[in-house]
Amino acid sequence: MIFFYSFLIFLFGASLGSFANVCIYRLPRDKQIISGRSFCPGCKKKINWYDNLPLISYILLNAKCRNCDRYISARYLIVELITAISFLFIFLCFKNLYTIIFLSILILILIMIFFIDLENFIIPDSLNFSIMGLALVKNFLPSFNTSLVHDINQSLIGGIIGYFSIWLIIFLYKTLKKIDGMGLGDAKLMAGIGLLFGWQSIPLVLFLSSILGLFFVAPSLLKKQKTMKSEIPFGPFIIIAMLIYFVFGDFFYGLILV
């Protein structure tokens, strides 16, 4: 029976991944999310339902629009797969229904932010505010038994420290080097993380995301494809660092405290 449920959850995750793809395309362009059928960005033709099935259609169409042969970005398949796998993983790892629903909504929003920032170098306020809202609601739910905090004071202090940690970096960069390194979108995302995990998470998430950022940017810096002034989307690194903290946070702090 668990296999049957797992299969259903996987399909459900893939469908929501499909919805996430629509948001990833439309949110940065300020288009209506719900209304309006999906269309091909190449020929503007409406996509038939049988060409719009999560995971399957991409493979059956061989990654091309049926009408104009324009290539469909691999991102569509990747987002559907990641969402399906994340939903399945959360379903199998947690027993409590609140925890499963909460974490599933959270991961869906994080996946949208990850890919929107990667493609457009912005994080829509609507998504950042959704995370903050979720993080506040969580304080009034029964404890999830995870690295999330459930104390409203700790949560609020975390939010403020998260926001100002990035704000300070932006301010210093502006005054010392006269460049915009990061945006306030990153600061709002970090505020959300502080609200979720408390202030204790901020130093580690900042540290890990900087290391990850350096690791990925260093090769193109060396090849001179990018300069220190080039824009890099920092949101995806913050999100990966946050997920590492979610899974291994207690372990890291154990190491420091020993």
Ligand SMILES: [Zn+2]
């Ligand atoms: Zn087309």
